[in-house]
Amino acid sequence: MPVTGPDFISIQVRDLEASAAFYQQHLGLTRSPAGLPHAVVFDTRPVAFAVRDLAPGVSLASTPQPGLGIGLWLHATDTQTIHDKLAAVGTEIVVEPFDGPFGRTFTFADPDGYQITLHDRA
Numbered sequence: 220m221p222v223t224g225p226d227f228i229s230i231q232v233r234d235l236e237a238s239a240a241f242y243q244q245h246l247g248l249t250r251s252p253a254g255l256p257h258a259v260v261f262d263t264r265p266v267a268f269a270v271r272d273l274a275p276g277v278s279l280a281s282t283p284q285p286g287l288g289i290g291l292w293l294h295a296t297d298t299q300t301i302h303d304k305l306a307a308v309g310t311e312i313v314v315e316p317f318d319g320p321f322g323r324t325f326t327f328a329d330p331d332g333y334q335i336t337l338h339d340r341a
Contacts, residue, residue: 229269230286231277232331235259238270241330245305246295246337268293285333292336298323301337 232238239259242248248261248268258271279285295301302316302325313334314326322340329335 225266227267227269228291229258229260229271230291230331230333231273231279232270233273233279234330235270235272238330242270245308245310246293246301263293279331283332285331290336291333292321292338294341295337295339298325298337298339302327 235257236259239250242261243250248263251260251262251267253267254260254269255271258269260267260269273279299316302312305327306312311328312325313328314324314336316323316325318324319338320340321338324336324338326334326336
């Protein structure tokens with residue numbers, strides 16, 4: 220059987236509740252009831268997105284940028300407003316907003332340093 224595509228995406232974080240709160244408060248994500256004790260799963264579509272505790276043997280302190288080499292893009296309906304709110308609370312903006320083939324797009328660093336790109340054209 221062939222692989223049909225991404226089904227679940229999670230990132231490992233230092234502080235599960237702090238990271239979950241960041242994504243809820245600043246990106247407007249809502250928790251899914253499908254969460255596990257070591258993870259918070261968000262109700263995103265078409266693919267579930269989650270933050271989870273560090274796996275045994277993983278240390279984010281030893282890497283300058285978690286997820287280096289992986290592009291994680293999330294769709295939003297109003298990226299400029301989200302950018303403005305993130306910038307106002309001191310979130311690191313890695314790439315300032317610009318208009319491109321995927322609409323209004325920008326990249327920020329989450330509390331663990333993962334670089335997340337938001338865009339508004341599906």
